[in-house]
Amino acid sequence: MFLVANWKMNMTRDRIGRYLAVLEGKGLSSILSGTGHEVVFAATHVYLEYLSEEVNRRGLPAKIFAQDVSSRIEGAFTGEVSVRNILDVGAVGSILGHSERRRYFRETDEDVATKTGLCLQAGVIPLVCFGESGEDREAGNTLKVLREQVAPVAEVAAKALKDGIDIPVYLAYEPVWAIGSGKNASCADIREVMSAVLEEFPWTAPPKILYGGSVNLDNVASLAALKNLSGLLVGSAWLDPEIFLNSLMALS
Ligand code: PGA
Numbered sequence: 001m002f003l004v005a006n007w008k009m010n011m012t013r014d015r016i017g018r019y020l021a022v023l024e025g026k027g028l029s030s031i032l033s034g035t036g037h038e039v040v041f042a043a044t045h046v047y048l049e050y051l052s053e054e055v056n057r058r059g060l061p062a063k064i065f066a067q068d069v070s071s072r073i074e075g076a077f078t079g080e081v082s083v084r085n086i087l088d089v090g091a092v093g094s095i096l097g098h099s100e101r102r103r104y105f106r107e108t109d110e111d112v113a114t115k116t117g118l119c120l121q122a123g124v125i126p127l128v129c130f131g132e133s134g135e136d137r138e139a140g141n142t143l144k145v146l147r148e149q150v151a152p153v154a155e156v157a158a159k160a161l162k163d164g165i166d167i168p169v170y171l172a173y174e175p176v177w178a179i180g181s182g183k184n185a186s187c188a189d190i191r192e193v194m195s196a197v198l199e200e201f202p203w204t205a206p207p208k209i210l211y212g213g214s215v216n217l218d219n220v221a222s223l224a225a226l227k228n229l230s231g232l233l234v235g236s237a238w239l240d241p242e243i244f245l246n247s248l249m250a251l252s
Contacts, residue, residue: 002231052090093125113152134177178213
C-alpha cells in the first residue's frame with residue numbers, strides 16, 4: 001500500500017522534528033519491514049528540504065511529497081513554486097488537485113492536468129485527487145463529475161507514456177463530503193468509482209488508485225483490504241505520529 005499522510009498547513013518545523021523522532025524511536029523501519037508498504041509525507045513547500053534531510057538523517061524509510069506545484073514551469077510568477085523547485089529540495093512527488101485547492105483556489109480540471117504533465121516530464125510522481133461534492137452525489141452526478149475530473153488527466157498520462165515517460169500516475173478518490181467530516185465512503189462506493197475510472201478511460205498503464213476521506217484507526221484496515229486499492233491518503237488522523245504508527249500496525 002502507498003500510505004500518504006497529507007499534513008496540509010498544520011505542521012511547523014518543531015512539530016515535524018518531534019513527529020519524526022517518534023517514528024525513529026518506535027522503529028518505523030522494522031514496522032514496515034517485509035510489509036511492502038510505502039510511506040509518504042506531504043508537507044508544505046517551506047518544510048520539504050528540512051523534512052527530507054531529517055528523514056535521511058534518521059534513516060526513516062519515507063518518501064517526501066509536496067502538496068501542490070505551479071502550473072508554470074519557470075519565469076515571472078511571483079509566489080509560485082515549480083516542479084523543479086520541489087525536486088531541488090528533496091520531494092519525489094506531489095499531491096495535485098486536492099479538493100481544497102479546487103474549492104478555495106479555483107483550480108480547474110485543466111490546471112490539474114497541466115500540473116500532472118509537468119510532473120511527469122520532470123520525473124515527479126503525480127498523485128491526483130478527484131472526488132464529488134455532497135451536492136453532486138445527491139443530484140446523482142457522481143460519476144459524471146468524476147469522469148470530467150479524470151478525463152484530462154488520463155489524456156496527459158497517455159501522451160506522456162507515448163513520449164516514453166514511464167512514471168506511475170496515482171489517483172486518489174477523495175469524496176469532498178468525506179474529507180475531515182468523519183464520514184468515509186463505503187467500500188461499495190469506492191469499488192464503483194474504481195471500476196469506472198479503470199474501465200472507462202484508455203489507460204495504457206492503469207493508474208494506481210488510493211482512497212482518502214476520514215480514514216482513521218477504526219476503518220483503516222477494512223478500507224485497505226479493498227481489492228485493487230493501492231493506498232490511502234490521510235489528513236487529520238495521521239497528524240498524530242502514534243495514530244500513524246498504530247494504523248501501520250493495523251495493516252501489517
Ligand atoms: P481527512 O483528509 O483524512 O482529514 O479526511 C484527507 C485529505 O484531505 O486528504
